[in-house]
Amino acid sequence: MSSSLLSLLVFSPLLGIIVLAFMPKTNEKGIKAIGFIATLVPLLLSFVAYSQFDFAGKGVQLAEKVNWISFNLGGDFPFVINYELGLNGLSLVLVILTTVVASLAAIASVYIKKEWKGFFMLFLLLELGMLGVFAAQNTVLFFIFFEITLIPTFFLVGKWGYEERVRAAYNFLIYNGLGSAILLIVFALLFAKTGTVN
Numbered sequence: 001m002s003s004s005l006l007s008l009l010v011f012s013p014l015l016g017i018i019v020l021a022f023m024p025k026t027n028e029k030g031i032k033a034i035g036f037i038a039t040l041v042p043l044l045l046s047f048v049a050y051s052q053f054d055f056a057g058k059g060v061q062l063a064e065k066v067n068w069i070s071f072n073l074g075g076d077f078p079f080v081i082n083y084e085l086g087l088n089g090l091s092l093v094l095v096i097l098t099t100v101v102a103s104l105a106a107i108a109s110v111y112i113k114k115e116w117k118g119f120f121m122l123f124l125l126l127e128l129g130m131l132g133v134f135a136a137q138n139t140v141l142f143f144i145f146f147e148i149t150l151i152p153t154f155f156l157v158g159k160w161g162y163e164e165r166v167r168a169a170y171n172f173l174i175y176n177g178l179g180s181a182i183l184l185i186v187f188a189l190l191f192a193k194t195g196t197v198n
Helices: 005-012 013-021 029-054 090-112 117-136 139-160 164-194
Strands: 061-072 078-087
Touching: 005 029, 005 061, 005 078, 005 117, 013 029, 013 117, 029 061, 029 090, 029 117, 078 090, 078 117, 078 139, 090 117, 117 139, 139 164
Parallel strands: none
Antiparallel strands: 061 078
16 A cells, blocks of 8 residues: 655655755754754654554554656666655654654753854755655665755754864764765666666
């Protein structure tokens, strides 16, 4: 059965980002309130996903599949990428854990002393990327969501971290950049061998 629950769950932090984008930077209390409330939406949706999950069943559940990109490279098989989300037992646990930790982190973020608007917009973008990583059902979508997590993490560590935060941020960028490059090569080789990104 196909539904849009997982898309709503994964992209729900965007609502908070959009609201924050139109808020004045000086409204500290409002920004912190919206930043926290925006983490509650995916938290509630993750519990809805839990309630709809059939633990007696097997395989991927709550699946979504939409034709996204397709073209022929001139080989034996066309290059097809679908927008595919779904959850199994492990990824369901990771999604719920992500939403719970995000809400707790938003509460702990009340101690941020500067630029709350930028912080919470990056924080919500990070949550979106993490949720997408755990729900993605093909390597291309996984890679896109994984890369989305790197950008806000770099700035969150570099700007709002503690001692040696700039060095830590650049080390994070270098190691994850190298890891991403290797990951992309491996995914390309897998596609070349199998003809699918699933």
